[in-house]
Amino acid sequence: MTDAQETAAEPALRTTGGPRRQSLVSLPPDDVEAAPIPLLEPREGIPPVVATDEALAEVIAAFAAGTGPVAVDAERASGYRYGQRAYLVQLRREGAGTALIDPVGCPDLSGLGEVLSGTEWILHAATQDLPCLREIGMIPTSLFDTELAGRLAGFPRVGLGAMVENVLGYALEKGHSAVDWSTRPLPEPWLRYAALDVELLVDLRDALEKELDRQGKLDWAHQEFEAIAAAPPAPPRKDPWRRTSGMHKVRRRRQMAAVRELWTTRDQVAQRRDVSPGKVLSDTAIVEASLSLPATVQALTALPGFGHRMGRRQLEQWQAAVDRAKALPDTELPQPGQPLTGPPPPRSWADKDPEAAARLSAARAAVSELAESITMPQENLITPDTVRRVCWEPPQDPTEENVAAALTGHGARQWQVDLVAPLLTQALVI
Numbered sequence: 001m002t003d004a005q006e007t008a009a010e011p012a013l014r015t016t017g018g019p020r021r022q023s024l025v026s027l028p029p030d031d032v033e034a035a036p037i038p039l040l041e042p043r044e045g046i047p048p049v050v051a052t053d054e055a056l057a058e059v060i061a062a063f064a065a066g067t068g069p070v071a072v073d074a075e076r077a078s079g080y081r082y083g084q085r086a087y088l089v090q091l092r093r094e095g096a097g098t099a100l101i102d103p104v105g106c107p108d109l110s111g112l113g114e115v116l117s118g119t120e121w122i123l124h125a126a127t128q129d130l131p132c133l134r135e136i137g138m139i140p141t142s143l144f145d146t147e148l149a150g151r152l153a154g155f156p157r158v159g160l161g162a163m164v165e166n167v168l169g170y171a172l173e174k175g176h177s178a179v180d181w182s183t184r185p186l187p188e189p190w191l192r193y194a195a196l197d198v199e200l201l202v203d204l205r206d207a208l209e210k211e212l213d214r215q216g217k218l219d220w221a222h223q224e225f226e227a228i229a230a231a232p233p234a235p236p237r238k239d240p241w242r243r244t245s246g247m248h249k250v251r252r253r254r255q256m257a258a259v260r261e262l263w264t265t266r267d268q269v270a271q272r273r274d275v276s277p278g279k280v281l282s283d284t285a286i287v288e289a290s291l292s293l294p295a296t297v298q299a300l301t302a303l304p305g306f307g308h309r310m311g312r313r314q315l316e317q318w319q320a321a322v323d324r325a326k327a328l329p330d331t332e333l334p335q336p337g338q339p340l341t342g343p344p345p346p347r348s349w350a351d352k353d354p355e356a357a358a359r360l361s362a363a364r365a366a367v368s369e370l371a372e373s374i375t376m377p378q379e380n381l382i383t384p385d386t387v388r389r390v391c392w393e394p395p396q397d398p399t400e401e402n403v404a405a406a407l408t409g410h411g412a413r414q415w416q417v418d419l420v421a422p423l424l425t426q427a428l429v430i
Helices: 003-008 053-065 110-115 126-135 146-153 160-168 188-199 201-214 218-230 253-273 283-292 297-301 312-327 346-352 354-373 384-392 400-409 414-428
Strands: 067-076 086-094 097-101 120-123 142-145
Touching (some): 053 086, 053 097, 053 110, 067 126, 067 201, 086 126, 086 188, 086 201, 097 188, 120 126, 120 201, 126 218, 142 146, 142 218, 146 160, 146 201, 160 201, 188 201, 201 218, 218 414, 253 312, 283 312, 297 312, 354 384, 354 414, 384 400, 384 414, 400 414
Parallel strands (some): 067 120, 120 142
Antiparallel strands (some): 067 086, 086 097
């Protein structure tokens, strides 16, 4: 039994039950289900938005002089603007207070990133914010992800609001999470919400560190955080047009070419106008036009998504995209499906390789049982893709050492290898 398995059997301190108080207020009596305390205002009030080089220099100096880890968050305008750039960056550090920085007015935050190099950054769902932070020169060398920490600790709900409520006993107002953060000037209620998002991140980090340590999982978390900080930027997605919603209806190669042409045209228009692609043309409209392959603008207009509100020039550009697809020679039409870079879908294993299917079934059952015993989601114990790859193409000599090497080759961290390699070794020799 690992330390985590032993401590998982103990009464949970924070992963279940009512709200708990950490560091800011005392714990309520055990027989009282205390309501969360609404967090309405930042401790020092709403700071002014930093949008000039002079104001940014003051923030850099203040945060350089601060102590301890720095809480970091970023707001994007997903669904409103093209891409995933940051439109507001929030930071908080002991001795520096809270800062709200406008990356439109201050597009280069590399100076701030440099003074915080070597400092632990606290983020919630770090992989969501790191790409947009990297674009403006902010790259952490060390981090603590409170969402991932919550997953590893076994919390059933790991959104920031749920974590702050269950661990610290405070209720965050989350009404502005999906607003258009490219709006200028930003309304005061939005700024208050943004400042509160980093208000308690340090407290949450400290409480989660104690809980992970209690469960024997703190080293595991550190390995996960190091992997996130060291990960290179994700490469561009191959054939992103294939992810169009409703693509499963498109079976013929000529129709697939129409999806590709319409998707590419939409992406170019959205990028030029700096709006979300969905605001230019819906995925439903792309699929309908691709299935119908209309011969004229009039025929296109009759399709869902191309109604009377669309101007003549817009209709003509969509019809031109369809016409380009119809004119392509057969040799330039896309192939159905995407080239497989790994094992086939598990549902086909029983027919393709019954022994591999049996290995996968045994491996999944063992991983599920272990994940439950240590109170952790299976996908955090080991990714399903890694399990599939090892079961589809196991080492020629499936010793525990060779299975461990295979897991490492697929990107598993050492703690995952230590826990999972013995299980998979048994599953591979059934």
